Amino acid sequence: MRASVGLIGVGAFGEFMLPYLLPHCRIGAYDPVRDLEPLSERWAVVPESLEEVAAKDIVILAMPVQRMADVCRQISPYLKPGAVVLDVCSVKEEPITAMLENLPDHVDIVGTHPLFGPQTGANGITGLRIALCNVRGDRLDCVEAFLSKELRLKTIITTAEEHDRQLAYVQGLTHLMSKIVVEMDMPVLDHTTETFDIMMKMVESVRYDSEELFRAIENRNRFVGETREKFFDAARTIEERLARPGPKTDSD
Template sequence: MKRIHRPIRTIGLFGFGAFGRLIAPHLGRHFELLVHDPCLPRGEDRVEGCRFGTLAEAAACDAVILAVPVSEFGRLIHRIAPHLRPGALVADVGSVKMVPARLMEEGLPAHVEVLGTHPLFGPQSAAGGLRNRKITLCPVRCPSARRVAAFLRCAFGLKVYVTSAEEHDREAAVVQGLTHLIAKVLVRMEPLPKRLTTASFDHLMRAVDMVRNDAAGVFDAIEKENPFAAGVRQRFLTLVEETRLQVERRG
């Protein structure tokens, strides 16, 4: 099938949680943005600078961004598929890539481009802007991937890394899997000292603060939907136990 290249003038954003709200004003400076999120509380669908629309309207845009939990992917893909226009670009922004890539490749029509993305930042880390933040692109079937990467670099100053979904998940299992696991434990240990602290402890707590308010679905996706997370987690816990035994033997 000959693919149609559709210039991107409109973007349909599915999901208006913390991350959707973060990227909406940035995207709105370059495109006509249409947001769809049926889970928004009444009154919150009137945000300055954002236009809200129906599922069909958002899905008919030149590009569609899925900013929803992985657990909702299958159902959402099934619902938007009939409304997608030939040549449209569909991208997700999830913390894991293999599962969304498979669901999009299997569930979306062949006449659309499919791109997995993982912005390696969030509301806390990008509070001062997007410049020099990192984003990963995992093309599934996306001839426009290079153009997307160039736009992200030029328009937002992002550092763009192109890789496969599998390679992404292998690295993210360590980078995010351990970060969120340690943060979850430290939050449960609170209250922690705030006065007589070292610089290293302060850095550690700043890292905790960056993820402490993430939605529960983010932690579940990172730890449960990444096929490599369990192995990394087990290795970490094994080494913690070995270290504990070494310390106790020395005592």
């Protein structure tokens, strides 16, 4: 019999995962605000109550990091002994702390961060990366085996601290720059270079991300403040360099 999965939170990422997970398991889904009936007409996913989805073999928490501690407390009474709980947050220290502090000892916990989303995974997820942090119990190996063998993802086993240190650059910087470009509200341009086209590809890959995801990336990672400071320091250094006279071939 296929494993039963409870999906809590069916936003852009939760929905994106469905076609990849459904061939491998039965999924019951719960979302506190979204009506899941239309979704269940399209996919073989069963809308259920929070109590029901929390009682599955595997429980995936796919909500903003900002909601994690509350939801962990809500589902705790319903979790089965021996179940494994996973999150998919873009930061790892905060949700892992929330899970450790609020989930009962009789469940195993694995933190995950799929390093892609609906835009960057639009053409399939084979070969894309996912970061994994073991939190409690010994289920990391089977989670890792499923992700690499069945979904053909490239798994990166890491710690919450190392993940957040790296993602402070990897997402902190790219999402900041992309949101700045969006905020600039540029005119339509057709005299474009390859480099500009690449920049716009970066911008488009995050343009439709939720404000909550952006806030999680920028505000819920204790290392990202330093990245943003470095960014603005570097910007000032470049501005100062441009204001100084150029090399000697520069005629003024």
